[in-house]
Structures are given as structure tokens and as C-alpha cells.
Amino acid sequence: MKVLKKQILNYFALSLTIAVFLVSCSKEQNKYDALRGLKTVADFPVGTAIQIEKLLNDPKLKQLEVENFNSITSDRDMKMNRITPSEGVYNWKTIDTILYFAQQNNQRLFGHNLIWHSSTPEWVETKGAKDTVWLAKFMKEYIQTYVGRYKGKVAAWDVVNEGFDTKGGEYRKTFWYNNLGKSYIEKAFIYAHEIDPKAILFYNDFNIERDSLKLNAVLAMVKEFQQKGVPISGIGFQMHIRMDTPDAIIAKSLEKAAATGLQIHLSEVDIIFNKHDDSKNGGVQIYKEITEEMKKAQAEKYKNLVMMYRKIVPKAQQFGITLWNFNDRDTWINGFFNLTDWPTIFDDKLSPKPAYFGFKDALEQELK
Numbered sequence: 001m002k003v004l005k006k007q008i009l010n011y012f013a014l015s016l017t018i019a020v021f022l023v024s025c026s027k028e029q030n031k032y033d034a035l036r037g038l039k040t041v042a043d044f045p046v047g048t049a050i051q052i053e054k055l056l057n058d059p060k061l062k063q064l065e066v067e068n069f070n071s072i073t074s075d076r077d078m079k080m081n082r083i084t085p086s087e088g089v090y091n092w093k094t095i096d097t098i099l100y101f102a103q104q105n106n107q108r109l110f111g112h113n114l115i116w117h118s119s120t121p122e123w124v125e126t127k128g129a130k131d132t133v134w135l136a137k138f139m140k141e142y143i144q145t146y147v148g149r150y151k152g153k154v155a156a157w158d159v160v161n162e163g164f165d166t167k168g169g170e171y172r173k174t175f176w177y178n179n180l181g182k183s184y185i186e187k188a189f190i191y192a193h194e195i196d197p198k199a200i201l202f203y204n205d206f207n208i209e210r211d212s213l214k215l216n217a218v219l220a221m222v223k224e225f226q227q228k229g230v231p232i233s234g235i236g237f238q239m240h241i242r243m244d245t246p247d248a249i250i251a252k253s254l255e256k257a258a259a260t261g262l263q264i265h266l267s268e269v270d271i272i273f274n275k276h277d278d279s280k281n282g283g284v285q286i287y288k289e290i291t292e293e294m295k296k297a298q299a300e301k302y303k304n305l306v307m308m309y310r311k312i313v314p315k316a317q318q319f320g321i322t323l324w325n326f327n328d329r330d331t332w333i334n335g336f337f338n339l340t341d342w343p344t345i346f347d348d349k350l351s352p353k354p355a356y357f358g359f360k361d362a363l364e365q366e367l368k
Helices: 002-029 052-056 059-068 093-104 122-130 132-149 175-180 183-195 212-228 247-258 292-312 332-337 354-364
Strands: 046-050 071-074 108-115 156-161 200-205 234-237 240-242 263-272 318-323
Touching (some): 046 052, 046 059, 046 108, 052 059, 052 093, 071 093, 071 318, 093 108, 108 132, 108 183, 122 175, 132 175, 132 183, 156 183, 183 212, 200 212, 200 263, 212 247, 234 247, 247 263, 247 292, 263 292, 292 354
Parallel strands (some): 046 071, 046 318, 071 108, 108 156, 200 234, 234 263, 240 263
């Protein structure tokens, strides 16, 4: 009886030791390691959107950015309304600062974007609506002046952003479409390629991971471009997704896009809990605070997304994954949709969330 009692005590002692060890390992696994940031464990570029002025004036933000990312995208400063705010004026100072930062930190600079209806300056719309011949000439000159200045320095560009309607498969009736027709898209690619033949050129859009009509329309355009020899290199999935966006649908969309043979960029990733109708101030506040269970679920969602990208997109087509800002303090989501949400991998105090470790775990896992 004494022997049995001793065996039972030894068993419980061993079990307790194992439990403590596992908890310790779990805590260690979820401990932030500045020397092993995301970029160090990934076999493709991992990027983030930045605001250069904020980045340079926030030491902690800058440190986290440099530790984790080897690709950057300006979320606003490389758009047309910032580059040429008035006729005959080109502002390069901010982009030069971004480029210098990228070069100093061995980071790829991604150009976002060349043509987007929402960043077209008012003066261009006013003049172009009256003179479409001038507008066509301006578009070519603008693209070639811009891309030419940063030839060999900006690795890739979102040539056209959001050229299709929010839902369904119709071209978005933008200022550019209404005045130049749908051919403005292919011409933009041609002009960019003419001035920098080595630049990787993307078409970029949102909701294509879950709206099959929209994705099919984009893929039909891509196929047409390929048949005509239009120099398109890749498809950008903005990937602004919700927690309830089904993984199976995302996976199928990635499969269809990868079948084109083009490079695939998850270009503006964030994952929200609440809902919106894709319009400014169109948020629907469902959750008022984030719980530990929600954080764990978000970590799993990030992990699944990264694993899908790694498994579905062939290695040669993996341009990389870019987060649309990496912390909840600086996310665009809350201001644009008038929400309180927590869509990124660092919290508003710049501490890593479970989502960070879910993302990292997916990068480190050996594929089977």
C-alpha cells in the first residue's frame, strides 16, 4: 500500500512538473524576441504600411518596424494628390525621405499607387473633364516622370488601384474610366513598363478574396492583358477581411489567382471583428471591447491566412504579405469606418498581441 501511495505521489509530481514545463514553454514561445522578428523567420518579404513622419518621430514604433519588416508601403504619401497637388508641381521630398529610410534599413520599397480615383487631385479632374486629350497625355507623362525618377529604387508598383466596383464584376465608373474608357488601366501598365521594364507591376483591389463575381472580372481582365501582351506582373489582394470571412472562400480565391502564373501580394492585410458596408463612416459596432477569447481567435485567423498563402501560392509567385499598419493605435479602420476595432498584430500600446504570435507561428511552421 505504501509503495502504491508513493507511486501515485510520484505520478502527480511528474504530471505537475510536465504541466509547469509546458506552461513555461508556452510563455516562452509567446515572448517577444527582438532578434527574431517576423522578417527573420519568413521566406518571403513581410511588409507594413507606414506614415514616415510618425515613424521617424516615434522611437518605439520605428524599432518594432525595423525588427519585423523588410518591405514598406507608404499608406498615403506616394499617391497622386500628394505628388502633384497643383499643375506643374511635383513634390518628391517625402518620397525621397521614405526611400532613404528603406535603403538605410535594407527594406524593399513598394509604390502605392500610380492611378487611383480617390487620390486624383481636384485640379486634374477639373482640367481633364474639359480636355480628355490633355488628360491622356498627362497620365502618360505623370506615370513616366514618377516611375522614371525611382527606376531601380522602387521595386514594384500598384499601377491601378480599385478599378472595379465594390461589389460584382463591373468596372468602377471613376473619373478615369468616364473620360478615358476602360483602356486607361492597360495603358497605365504599358506606360510604367516602358520607363522601367524591370519594375513589378500590380493591379490591386479589395473584396476579391470573397466576392467571386469581382474576382472573376479581375481575372478576366488579367487574361485579356496576358493575351494582348500587356505587362502585368501581379495581383494585389488588399485582404481587409473580417473574422467571419470563411477561410475556404479565401483559399479558393487564392487558388484561382495563382493559376494565372502572376505574383500574388497580400497587400493591405488587417482582420476586424466588427462590420462595415465598405463606405466611409459605414461601420457597425458589434463588439465594444476585445476579450482574451477574441484575441486568441484573431491569432488563429492570422495564422490560417499566412498558412494558406504559403501552401496555395507557389513559392515563385509569393511577392509577400503586407500589413496595413501593424498596430491598433495607427490603424486606418477606426477613423475611416467610425469604429472601435482591433484589426492588427500589435495593440494600441505597441505590445504584441496573440495575433503577432499566430502570424509568426505560421511563418515558422514546416509545410507538409
